[in-house]
Amino acid sequence: MGNLIKAEMRKIVTTKSWWALLIPAFFASLLFALGWGAFTNSLANVLDSEDTLTVTRTLGIETGELPMGLLAIGHGINVGLLFAVILGVLAVAGEYSKKTITTTFLTAPNRPMALGAKMITYSIWGALYGLAVSAAASLGIAFVVDGARMPSSGQWLAVIGTSLLAGVLATLFGVGVGALWKSVAGSVVTLSIYMLLIENVWVFISYGLWQENVAWMGGVLPNGTLNGIVGAIGAEAFGAAGVRIPGLQDEAVWGLQFSAGAPGAFSWWASALIFFGWTMVVFVGGWLVNQKRDIT
Amino acid sequence: MHDGSGRIAVQNLTKQFGTVPAVQNLSFAVEPGSVTGFLGPNGAGKTTTLRMLLGLVTPTSGAATINGRPYTQLGNPARVVGSVLENEGFHAKRTARNHLRVYAAAIGVPDQRVDEMLGLVGLASAADRPAGGYSLGMRQRLSLATALLGDPQVLVLDEPSNGLDPEGIAWLRGFLQSFAKQGRTVLVSSHLLSEVEQMIDQVVIVSAGMTRYYGPLEQLRASQQSRVLVQPADANALVTALREAGVGEVQPAHDGRVAVANANVQQIGDAAAKAGVAVYGMEEEKADLEQLFFQMTSPQYAGGPLPPQQPVPQQPVPQQPVPPQQQPPGPPQQPPGPPPGFQQGPQPGQPQNPYQAPGYQQPGQQGQQGWGGGQ
Incomplete structure (x- = not known):
């Protein structure tokens, strides 16, 4: 297995994909953190106004102390992780498209071992992507969010940690989809459209239609759970996920979660567990399909 | 292991x-x-x-x-x-x-x-x-x-x-x-x-x-024999001469020439000279493996039965060397249908193929197989 992991590592570093995807991932996270950071910072300025403070204090919330930077950092990371998913797609689907899968299977003791080596190797790369995008997003909020509204060092470490975890799972999710559906273009386009658009729109519309009855929707679907791993850290800081601040309206909770990029998220670990479930569904599916698939 | x-x-x-x-x-x-x-x-x-x-x-x-x-x-x-x-x-x-x-x-x-x-x-x-x-x-x-x-x-x-x-x-x-x-x-x-x-x-x-x-x-x-095509003045005289001399095996050829298997040019020339039969030309016909290969594999692309009669060229016909032992007696032309699939099964008397496997194809099935065989 060590040999196969070494081979997979060499495959990745001898082509350009890893940095050709890492660079846009970094800048997407940076730009999104900048933009969303500027927005939440100005939102905080409004919330900090005397009138608002009077209202929120009666509700028992101290808005002035809210770490608005957390909302933006989560959003930035989540956008960048889409590129980790694409990197994962290339693991198997990329080999099918280049037809190198033939030699990969011929030089491995069996197909499960070839796929297992990919799983381990791409986990490491996923963690690297998670680290890179969390650094980019941190940099982004540092430019635009006021010092007092920056996350505490504990919160920041939690963000980095969950970002690593989300990076690993996001990449494995991509590996699974690419193994299941050996088309690179098909997988990448479908995943991008689904994760950027379809699921978000669906979660938003369903909430508009059925309100809190479907608040869980974003907390169980693939994109929502992936985003929730990091996003829930931000939402939890606002008492909108995990622990409940008494008196906070359900709709306000959902709105805050949405601002953190994790509408409906239960908690970071619940999101991670559920997304791990999705990853396993596609990975096991891809695994089984590849056992039988004829390489012609 | x-x-x-x-x-x-x-x-x-x-x-x-x-x-x-x-x-x-x-x-x-x-x-x-x-x-x-x-x-x-x-x-x-x-x-x-x-x-x-x-x-x-x-x-x-x-x-x-x-x-x-x-x-x-x-x-x-x-x-x-x-x-x-x-x-x-x-x-x-x-x-x-x-x-x-x-x-x-x-x-x-x-x-x-x-x-x-x-x-x-x-x-x-x-x-x-x-x-x-x-x-x-x-x-x-x-x-x-x-x-x-x-x-x-x-x-x-x-x-x-x-x-x-x-x-x-x-x-x-x-x-x-x-x-x-x-x-x-x-x-x-x-x-x-x-x-x-x-x-x-x-x-x-x-x-x-x-x-x-x-x-x-x-x-x-080894199974491919070469033969000599002889153009004599008097075919019957040559055939008789060769029989008497015990040279080769005479086979019918369809262009007025005499085909002789298992004999070389010298043997045939000597026999003809001894019998006083003029010989205008001799041609050694070397059967090659490629032809045999085509015969064995051609049914795959046979679109249907061949036309019953093909024009008989007056030139030597090296493209269809017929394996001697399967030469049909009588009509000079090749019958239509599957090529004379030379080695579709071990012939009696031939060395047994040591690698013969049970799933080996027999000659008679050849015509029905393949894409063109009407499956």
Whole structure:
């Protein structure tokens, strides 16, 4: 297995994909953190106004102390992780498209071992992507969010940690989809459209239609759970996920979660567990399909 | 673990792609120490058979083993079997050296082996160029280098001479023969007999997914007799003279000439001179293997029955050398229908083919098989 992991590592570093995807991932996270950071910072300025403070204090919330930077950092990371998913797609689907899968299977003791080596190797790369995008997003909020509204060092470490975890799972999710559906273009386009658009729109519309009855929707679907791993850290800081601040309206909770990029998220670990479930569904599916698939 | 014999065994192998039968009940064995040609026209099921042997395609039924084991049970298979497949993919942007380093790592051989293989196949100077810029011949060499990384005991090559220049083919021929002389096994597929004829000892001929012949190439060659076509002034006088002299066997020929098998030009000339028969010309008709190969494999592309009568050319007709022992008596023309499928079963009195397998095809079925056979 060590040999196969070494081979997979060499495959990745001898082509350009890893940095050709890492660079846009970094800048997407940076730009999104900048933009969303500027927005939440100005939102905080409004919330900090005397009138608002009077209202929120009666509700028992101290808005002035809210770490608005957390909302933006989560959003930035989540956008960048889409590129980790694409990197994962290339693991198997990329080999099918280049037809190198033939030699990969011929030089491995069996197909499960070839796929297992990919799983381990791409986990490491996923963690690297998670680290890179969390650094980019941190940099982004540092430019635009006021010092007092920056996350505490504990919160920041939690963000980095969950970002690593989300990076690993996001990449494995991509590996699974690419193994299941050996088309690179098909997988990448479908995943991008689904994760950027379809699921978000669906979660938003369903909430508009059925309100809190479907608040869980974003907390169980693939994109929502992936985003929730990091996003829930931000939402939890606002008492909108995990622990409940008494008196906070359900709709306000959902709105805050949405601002953190994790509408409906239960908690970071619940999101991670559920997304791990999705990853396993596609990975096991891809695994089984590849056992039988004829390489012609 | 595998038995280390270097033996390839294909037993009743069948593969159905949807409703298309790619390979039907194929059986043969390949022994170490020899180069075995795996021949058949394009679409005969060669590639599918090799891919089943290498565990890339799952057979519908039957089994293919190397060293007594299916490919996926060989442990570290690339140390046992090296394979050069058609359309073998290289990442267009990855250099040849990096390509080999990837698979050297997977097989677990030291990186130094990469440079050795690059030198062996003559790619050392192009090693740091991306494989996407390689010519077809260079890709074939890179495929071979990949196959040899694990220093395998068995080498399987699918149409390896595609894209190679004559020099490359000559080199490959020499390489494969020396590889086999070390007691290793080589199975090489081709759709052209002439391309591999000089490097193979054994031959498996398939057509339309079925075995038509397998055994030593020598046996196939020996079964082909040459004959002499004689243009005499008086054919009857010559036939009589040859009979009396006991020279050769006279066969009917359809253009006024006399065909004599098992005799050479000198013998015939002497007999004719002794009998006082003028001879205007003699032509040695050498039957070649390629013709035989076409006869065995042609049913695959037969669209239907041939027209009943073909114009009889007045020129010598070397394109249809009819195996002597199957020469139909009487009518001079070849009857329509399946070609006289020469070696569809062991003839009585011929040496028994040691590699005969149970799934061997018999002659009578030939006409109904293949794409054009109205299945």
